[in-house]
Amino acid sequence: MENQAFEREKISLPNQGKKLLLHSCCAPCAGEVMEALIASDIEFTIYFYNPNIHxxxxxxxxxxxxxxxxxxxxxxxxDADYDVDHWFDLAKGMENEPERGIRCTMCFDMRFEKTAEYAAAHGFDVISSSLGISRWKTMSQINDCGERAAARYPDMEYWTFNWRKKGGSGRMLEISKREKFYMQEYCGCAYSLRDTNKWRMAHGRDKIELGKNYYGDEQQ
Known part of the structure; x- marks a missing residue:
């Protein structure tokens, strides 16, 4: 693989799975996951369904x-639908919930249910997500949502692989710098943007400027 600089342990799909549909939240999180899958000769497709992003x-x-x-x-x-209105409908009443709370559970459920639905209709027997590699996320919460979505379909499994282990988190950052990925500065939804800006302003920082920062820039 081009620019491959990491020693990797071969991994395999659970229970002799044949075909993986990988829900991706963004390039920085997905980069290490994708390179690990490629290095292990695992057949997979990226499924981008993130109507929470605002x-x-x-x-x-x-x-x-x-x-x-x-x-x-x-x-x-x-490239799945950006049905943002549906996301906001589901989030009603949860606008002031904290990160990693019930609003995030709803958000993961929504995205994984759509992922599992597509997987079942197109011959994928395993689903997973790059969300779990982020240290800002609670892995058990993500895995619970993924397993719940996969359980709706016979012979489908949510792969709970820990992408952070054995240097995965460090490689995630190195790949992001190498590829000069866009650096998002909040989780994604309107409420995380609101709360992040509120925190920044309380600590004397400017509000987030969309599209400004990229990994590998000199200031990083």
Missing amino acids: PRKEYDLRKEENIRFAEKHNIPFI
Whole structure:
């Protein structure tokens, strides 16, 4: 693989799975996961379904970075609907919930249910997500949502592989710098943007400027 600089242990799909549909939240999180799968000769397709991301400019930035990396490695990329109105409907009453709370559970459920639905209709027997590699996420929460979504379909499994282990988190950062990925500065939804900006302003920092920072820039 081009620019491959890491020693990797071969991994395999659980229970002799044949075909993986990988839900991707963004290129920085997905980069290490994708390279690990490629190095292990695992057949997979990227499924980009993230109607939580707000505003549309941020959504497009994250999606296009992911498409760029997938195309570089000739990985199929499924661009799912941006049904943001439905996401906001589901989030009603949860606007002031904290990160990692019930609003995030709803968000993971929504995205994984759609992932599992697509997988079942297109011959995938394993689903997983790059969300779990982020240290800002609670892995048990993500895995519970993924397993719940997969359980709706016979012979489908959610792969709970810990992408952070054995240097995965460090490689995630190195790949992001190497590829100069766009650096998102909040989780993604309107409420995380609101709360992050509130925190920044309380600590004397400017509000987030969309599309400004990229991994590998000199200031990083």
